[in-house]
Amino acid sequence: MPELPEVETVSQGLQKLALGCRILAVEVRHPGVIVGSPERFATEVEGRTIVSVQRKGKALALELSSGNEPPRFLLVRLGMTGQFTVSARQTPLEPHTHVLLALGEREELRFRDVRRFGRIRSCTREELEAVFGRLGPDAQRVTEEQFLSAMRARRGAIKSWLMNQQLLAGLGNIYADESLFVAGIHPLAQPGRVSAPKGRRLFKAVRKVLEHAVKLQGTSFRDYVDIEGRPGNYEQRLRVYQRTGKPCRRCGRPIRRIVIAGRSSHFCPHCQPRPRQIARQKH
Numbered sequence: 001m002p003e004l005p006e007v008e009t010v011s012q013g014l015q016k017l018a019l020g021c022r023i024l025a026v027e028v029r030h031p032g033v034i035v036g037s038p039e040r041f042a043t044e045v046e047g048r049t050i051v052s053v054q055r056k057g058k059a060l061a062l063e064l065s066s067g068n069e070p071p072r073f074l075l076v077r078l079g080m081t082g083q084f085t086v087s088a089r090q091t092p093l094e095p096h097t098h099v100l101l102a103l104g105e106r107e108e109l110r111f112r113d114v115r116r117f118g119r120i121r122s123c124t125r126e127e128l129e130a131v132f133g134r135l136g137p138d139a140q141r142v143t144e145e146q147f148l149s150a151m152r153a154r155r156g157a158i159k160s161w162l163m164n165q166q167l168l169a170g171l172g173n174i175y176a177d178e179s180l181f182v183a184g185i186h187p188l189a190q191p192g193r194v195s196a197p198k199g200r201r202l203f204k205a206v207r208k209v210l211e212h213a214v215k216l217q218g219t220s221f222r223d224y225v226d227i228e229g230r231p232g233n234y235e236q237r238l239r240v241y242q243r244t245g246k247p248c249r250r251c252g253r254p255i256r257r258i259v260i261a262g263r264s265s266h267f268c269p270h271c272q273p274r275p276r277q278i279a280r281q282k283h
């Protein structure tokens with residue numbers, strides 16, 4: 001599932017290739033990915049120009065302007081397997097392409113999604129602010145103070161805490177596992193019981209892991225590709241995620257996998273020692 005680095009890569013690609021382009025026509029081939037009526041969506045979006053690209057956590061928004069009218073926003077969630085690509089209009093469509101936005105005469109912004117968990121919605125500035133407002137601070141822009149205060153008094157597993165979008169927006173399974181390894185924190189530790197130095201180490205680890213992954217255009221599990229259809233390059237750098245049984249890159253002992261809140265967690269039992277008090281798991 002695309003996480004912050006993948007969505008950021010798509011956002012940077014859109015800024016490069018779609019900014020300033022006018023959406024001449026809209027074709028919705030599968031109405032299920034549009035929130036609300038597809039006809040209304042098309043009328044609200046057609047004829048507008050893409051003037052900015054914004055991102056918060058894993059949510060992406062294209063600002064669409066039309067003369068003196070108030071701006072509209074195209075809010076995009078890539079879901080599990082959503083892909084946003086810019087292609088020449090004559091390029092044959094790949095299967096599972098659900099929405100086409102003609103950018104000028106020659107190019108097309110295409111939304112493809114095999115699993116169809118992704119969603120596109122046309123909304124006003126107020127509606128966008130309400131959606132962004134429900135998310136915690138963006139994991140790339142959060143301050144150390146905000147990060148540490150959000151950890152305070154929290155009891156559940158730190159792995160689930162890192163993935164709770166209302167507390168911190170942008171991390172999913174991959175980068176939460178990777179950040180905990182870099183910080184040397186067991187995934188079942190309780191955020192409120194992690195010492196201040198370790199909390200700061202985790203804050204720095206999240207920043208470092210995300211920055212590095214953005215630089216390498218993200219990780220391609222499942223179907224993620226960037227705006228030009230290229231996969232990410234972070235996979236080879238993964239330290240624990242989906243490396244169960246393989247040697248830890250730091251100490252050589254095998255990486256282990258446990259399930260926390262229904263999701264796989266990968267960690268090194270030596271580099272991420274189990275704390276005396278761990279979060280209790282609900283079964």
Ligand SMILES: [Zn+2]
Pocket residue numbers: 248249250251252253268269270271272
């Ligand atoms: Zn290790």
